[in-house]
Amino acid sequence: MINLSLMISEPTDEILSILSRDARVTAEQIAKMTGRELKEVKAAIEAYEKSGVIKRYKAIIDWEKAGVEKVLAFIDVQVAPAREVGFDKVAFRISRFPEVMSVWLVSGTHDLRVLVQGDNLRELGRFVAEKLSTIEGIRATETHFMMRRYKEDNDLFVDSDEDNRLLVTP
Amino acid sequence: MESENSVSHPALSRTVLELPPSGIRRFFDIAAAMQDVVSLGVGEPDFATPWSIREAAIYSIERGQTTYTSNYGLLELRRAISKHLMRLYEVEYNPDTEILVTVGVSEALDLAMRSILDPGDEVIVPEPSYVSYKPCISLAGGQPVVVETKAEDGFAVTVEALEKHCSKKTKAIILGYPSNPTGGCMSAEQLQKIVDFARLKNLFLISDEIYDRLVYEGTHCCVASLPGAYERTLVLNGFSKAYAMTGWRVGYACGPAALISAMMKIHAYTMLCAPTAGQKAALEALNHAENSVREMLEQYNQRRLLIVNGFNEMGLSCHIPKGAFYAFPSIASSGLSSEAFAEKLLYDQRVAVVPGTAFGAAGSSFIRCSYATSLSNINLALERIAVFLAKIRC
Ligand SMILES: Cc1ncc(COP(=O)(O)O)c(C=O)c1O
Numbered sequence: 001m002i003n004l005s006l007m008i009s010e011p012t013d014e015i016l017s018i019l020s021r022d023a024r025v026t027a028e029q030i031a032k033m034t035g036r037e038l039k040e041v042k043a044a045i046e047a048y049e050k051s052g053v054i055k056r057y058k059a060i061i062d063w064e065k066a067g068v069e070k071v072l073a074f075i076d077v078q079v080a081p082a083r084e085v086g087f088d089k090v091a092f093r094i095s096r097f098p099e100v101m102s103v104w105l106v107s108g109t110h111d112l113r114v115l116v117q118g119d120n121l122r123e124l125g126r127f128v129a130e131k132l133s134t135i136e137g138i139r140a141t142e143t144h145f146m147m148r149r150y151k152e153d154n155d156l157f158v159d160s161d162e163d164n165r166l167l168v169t170p
Numbered sequence: 171m172e173s174e175n176s177v178s179h180p181a182l183s184r185t186v187l188e189l190p191p192s193g194i195r196r197f198f199d200i201a202a203a204m205q206d207v208v209s210l211g212v213g214e215p216d217f218a219t220p221w222s223i224r225e226a227a228i229y230s231i232e233r234g235q236t237t238y239t240s241n242y243g244l245l246e247l248r249r250a251i252s253k254h255l256m257r258l259y260e261v262e263y264n265p266d267t268e269i270l271v272t273v274g275v276s277e278a279l280d281l282a283m284r285s286i287l288d289p290g291d292e293v294i295v296p297e298p299s300y301v302s303y304k305p306c307i308s309l310a311g312g313q314p315v316v317v318e319t320k321a322e323d324g325f326a327v328t329v330e331a332l333e334k335h336c337s338k339k340t341k342a343i344i345l346g347y348p349s350n351p352t353g354g355c356m357s358a359e360q361l362q363k364i365v366d367f368a369r370l371k372n373l374f375l376i377s378d379e380i381y382d383r384l385v386y387e388g389t390h391c392c393v394a395s396l397p398g399a400y401e402r403t404l405v406l407n408g409f410s411k412a413y414a415m416t417g418w419r420v421g422y423a424c425g426p427a428a429l430i431s432a433m434m435k436i437h438a439y440t441m442l443c444a445p446t447a448g449q450k451a452a453l454e455a456l457n458h459a460e461n462s463v464r465e466m467l468e469q470y471n472q473r474r475l476l477i478v479n480g481f482n483e484m485g486l487s488c489h490i491p492k493g494a495f496y497a498f499p500s501i502a503s504s505g506l507s508s509e510a511f512a513e514k515l516l517y518d519q520r521v522a523v524v525p526g527t528a529f530g531a532a533g534s535s536f537i538r539c540s541y542a543t544s545l546s547n548i549n550l551a552l553e554r555i556a557v558f559l560a561k562i563r564c
Contacts, residue, residue: 018472025545032479033472033545167522168198168211170301170350 015044016053023057060155071118072101072146075128076110078139087111090137099127110142121145189308192301193528197512201522208551210539211522213350215414215495219451220462223413226454227447235446241438243271243422244449250456251422258382259392261400267427270434271444271452275380275408275421276302281433282376282404282423283310291341293376296327297530298498299346300378304530315340318532321489321500325354329367336367342374345393348381351529351538352498353474353491358391365399374429375403380421381494383412383463386471388492394424401426409448411494412463413455418448470495473541473548480552481539484559495542498526502535504562512537518561519554 014034018025027045031038048054063070079090087105091112095103102115114132118124124145133141149157181187194211201207218224242248248265255261263269272278279302287293289311295303296317304314315335319325332343343364347356356364368375377393394403408421421444423433437443474491481488481499488499501511508525515521515537526533541548 014468014472017468022545029476029545029549033476035475163216165212165214165216166198167201167207167209168194168524169213170192170194 015041016048019045019054019057060153062157064149069119071121071124072149073116073118073124073128074144074146075114075116075132076142076144077112077114077132078109078141079111080137080139081111082137090135093135094132097127097131099124185309189305194301194524197516197522197524197528200513200516204516204520207516207520207522208547208554209522210541210543210548210551211524212540212542213496214416214542215411215466216542216544217414217466219414219418220455220459222458222462223415223451223454227418227451230450231447235450237446239271239443239446239449241434241443242266242269243444244446244453247271247449247453247456248422250453251424254456255392255405255424259390259395261392261395261405261424263424264427268424268430270423270430270437271449272408272421272423272437273419273441273444274410275378275406277437277441277444278406278408278421278423278433279303279306279376279378280309281436282406282429283307283312284436285429285432286341286374287312290339292337292339293341294332294335294343295530296325296331296343296345298325298349298351298526298533298536299344299529300350301528303344303346303378312341313339316530316532318530319352319354320532321352321498321536324356324489324492325349325352325498326356326360327364328360329363332364332367336371336373340371340373342376343368344376344378346378348385348390348491348493349496350381350494351496351524351526351533351536352489353494353496354489354498355385355388355390355492357388358396361391361393362396365393365396365403368402369398373402375399376406377403378406380406380408380411382407384467384470384495385493386467386474387490390493404429409452409455412466413452413459414466415448415451415455418445418451420444420448420452470541473543473545476545477539477541477548477552480548484552484556486555486559495540497539497541498533498536499539500535501537504559506562508534508537514562515555515558519558521551521554521558 015030018030027042028038031041079087081087082089091103094100094114099116099118100114101117104113106113116124128143248269251269252263252265255263283306287310292313292315293307294317295314296319307314317327317331317335319327375393382390394400394405404423404425406423409415477497478488478490485503486499486501488497491497501508504511508527512523512525524538526536
């Protein structure tokens, strides 16, 4: 028989899972939702913030809906690994450009996958040509421009139906 | 009650005309005509069916699996149900003869009553409880006998209460735990006493366990798993609640082969089989949706604690609902009846709740508030109810 009572997250995880769904839920609410003392919840959140478990809070914005043009590109980068530091040196270097949203080391035919955001195609093209491919240790790049966003970080970017349940049901 | 003296067609069945209309229906009609209603009146999950389940059904339709299934339901699904109940509760059901796939627990309830009752037979119904129990008994020619349960007992039914209402004509007891509307659960120890009583009096136990996966404190006890229960227990369960699959219309009944076979006979004539795409979806639910169940459970639990805390803070005492997704606060302190409370609250603050009387007279000083809705809706509803209480208290 499986233990059904273990199916609910540990209380510490629970605070994180609540905040990851909605960062604006207050400590007071979380205390009520988890049956814990407010003091305890506040202390836990503070500790998460201090230790960097919670990096920061931000809004998920559909820029297209807001009428703001943004261009995204995924750039696969082949790197000649350097002695002692491997891919780190190049990866850190790429990471510091403000255009760069994410950098991952991945398996497969390329080594780094870089997510870059810019205001227009020209700007991004220039970034790749002038900044990225000229970094020492980069052997080749392959750029994929994002055409349409369907889902990102668990949020669907298609309009979902409203709650169409009947208002009162048995 | 509808008029009987229609000139254009013969009179309708007296049984139907005498059947009281659902107390929920009336509130639905009022709420539906209003704008900007926050509803705590919904008895179904606010989540959509997990995608992998929906996708499995779409795939089956694409492949043209659109025919009838066996009257008993897809064998593959019955096998999965059998494995599922073994894994969760260590009860063993033979997928060939002891499991019937139905059009929701709703149909299973109806089949059960029609299969066990002769005219005049009595069935004990602990109340407050789900709205269909009594009508299903009446429609099958039986006589519902109500046993009231109390908030101070966590709405559990006791042998003392049963004894007072058990007669020579009693055929069965309906158990509905975790409970809609109270959220009450019964422990294995409490249930064992009921099982012993049923054995002594030779009664069927019809156990509606549709909320078995939505238990937040303690663990669910499947009635059939208790010593002495198996041969007289019919377990009803389904996919509506745990897997957010209300619209798919799939449930099942597990019990003694003779009873299942009797139910199948009626089912074969009246329903033929449960929807095929729904059965495919149900199969996927049992095989691959455990993580989704867990996620929904966690969110229901957080809402549960929030809403109960909210009611207690505003002075509506609320027993801790251990299961399902309903809070059942007492509104006795308001001085209003539950009907009046719910109606005034709806007109005055546009919050829809269901008066406890919809679930039997024992619910007359309670309202049922479903927390199968978003946190923001719960917060908004709590705020409005607090405003309402402040108004009627001064
Ligand atoms: C206690 C209880 N039993 C049965 C049902 C009906 O479920 P189904 O959708 O499986 O017919 C419900 C639905 O609200 C319920 O709350």
